Amino acid sequence: TKMMTEYLLLEAINEGRVKWDQEYSVSEYVWKISHDTNLSNVPLRRDGKYNIRELYQAMTIYSANAATIAIAETLAGSEENFVKMMNKKAEELGLKDFKFVNSSGLNNKDLKGFHHTGTEDEENVMSARATAMLASYLLNDYPEVLETTTIPKMTFREGTEDAIDMQNWNWMLPSLVYGFEGVDGLKTGTTEFAGYCFTGTAVRNGTRYITVIMNAKDESGKGTYKSRFDETKKMFNYAFSNFGKEELVPANYQVKGQKTLPVIKGKEDKVKIETKDPITMVVKNGEKENYKTKLVLDKEKLNDKGELTAPVKEGEKVGTLTIESSNEGDLEFLSEKGKNKIQVDVVAAEDIEKANWFVLMMRGIGSFFGNVFGGISSTVKGWF
The missing domain is CATH 3.40.710.10 (DD-peptidase/beta-lactamase superfamily)
Known part of the structure; x- marks a missing residue:
């Protein structure tokens, strides 16, 4: 509260x-x-x-x-x-x-x-x-x-004359009786209804964890001040020993099989696409390979054939890349804010200028005759 x-x-x-x-x-x-x-x-x-x-x-x-x-x-x-x-x-x-x-x-x-x-x-x-x-x-x-x-x-x-000494009720601060490395907050709470509670937080090597303990009890089943810190210590030890930050996707990452998008009306007929930023996530040790990427292209940027229309600017957003679990079930996050951290923009890696009118006209002529000859070829083959 x-x-x-x-x-x-x-x-x-x-x-x-x-x-x-x-x-x-x-x-x-x-x-x-x-x-x-x-x-x-x-x-x-x-x-x-x-x-x-x-x-x-x-x-x-x-x-x-x-x-x-x-x-x-x-x-x-x-x-x-x-x-x-x-x-x-x-x-x-x-x-x-x-x-x-x-x-x-x-x-x-x-x-x-x-x-x-x-x-x-x-x-x-x-x-x-x-x-x-x-x-x-x-x-x-x-x-x-x-x-x-x-x-x-x-x-x-x-x-x-009103001076009163206040000791922090968070006895897990490093200098206090149940000190734990990295603890810097956050709040204790005790009521008859809720029991001995503690929302703790600790940071080591740039990684921060939050723990929540409610109605903590010792081995005899009795609620005590110490019990909430003992249970919190177990959670912190588990977190810091078994999890760590991993870069699952580097910046400028290209999805295998989808490294380019086709482009119409441009000087080039395709453009390289890549992630704008890296994706870093806290994962359990040894489980980095249990995650895969999912590319979602922006349909509003593409025509019915899945093509971009020139001009295309370097850095222009064309979709997003998200991390998914290779196992069954969705990844769980505390909030939507956390979920958004594993989604990055996918952008064009280069400029594609629009082709001039002459080039576009010649392409149109070439396409027309190509279709004509293709039709004739199909007809001739049909005779035999």
């Missing part, structure tokens, strides 16, 4: 609707939540003012719930309006199996009576896939989030 709040805040910052140094005046709702010691929080003064950056840091590093609600109120005027923004954005991003009922991820019964009427027993719900998609969009659209998620420790209101 807080990842969606982070996304909407960073979007607003990027669009200039909110500024980092903008001040927030504490509402009664936020004040009451902030002083609940059973929840993850930084206590806020009822008459206090806090800038958006420090509230964002408290939310992102320390999972501070009241700070999260404060951000929601800043962006939408009320948490109720903000929840509408959350659900709308989730639909825009193509998430499935989700429902946001508040900005923090708490059960509505923990909101001190400030929940929307008739929703006391409701909770935010997201599938593992929807959570992974949200994490992917957050990292790709606003990578600056990592500047904060990588902070292992920070003091809230440092230098004041």
Whole structure:
């Protein structure tokens, strides 16, 4: 849930609707939540003012719930309006199996009576896939989030009597107790309903993975802070040990048997075609050969005989090349955005100028007599 709040805040910052140094005046709702010691929080003064950056840091590093609600109120005027923004954005991003009922991820019964009427027993719900998609969009659209998620420790209101030390709840950051090489985010979450959850991300040698763990339990079946990191470690070890980026198609690649397209009305009767860019994909070790290419030509560029009409410009798009699995079943991607990464343009590799009128006329004459002689030849053969 807080990842969606982070996304909407960073979007607003990027669009200039909110500024980092903008001040927030504490509402009664936020004040009451902030002083609940059973929840993850930084206590806020009822008459206090806090800038958006420090509230964002408290939310992102320390999972501070009241700070999260404060951000929601800043962006939408009320948490109720903000929840509408959350659900709308989730639909825009193509998430499935989700429902946001508040900005923090708490059960509505923990909101001190400030929940929307008739929703006391409701909770935010997201599938593992929807959570992974949200994490992917957050990292790709606003990578600056990592500047904060990588902070292992920070003091809230440092230098004041309200100073509070915040340790990042992501204990897999390299300097913390369950440190793992390459981990730089992203968000923990714990509720009675969902159990111990963690959306992790790690990068090594330019390859980044996202993992989602929900309701993690140890060997005895008990949910613990450690269990979610133990399960995440297993997933990261599996990913980094068994998968890697492979260039499946180089730039300027030509499909065997389809290296050219016929051209009419040109100085040349065919043109070379090739991929504009390479295709790189994460594949399981040793399975690079399990993929094949599929060329799809742009029918609007071709006549009924499958020919291009001159002039043809170098770099002109004539189709697309996509990667397919040699085995049964389609390749699966987290989103359409990911699927589009294995599709590249196929373009003309050279200019084909249009032939002048004289050449075209002579070709027409030659074609006419060729057809005449062909007809005579067929007729003569028919006599015998």
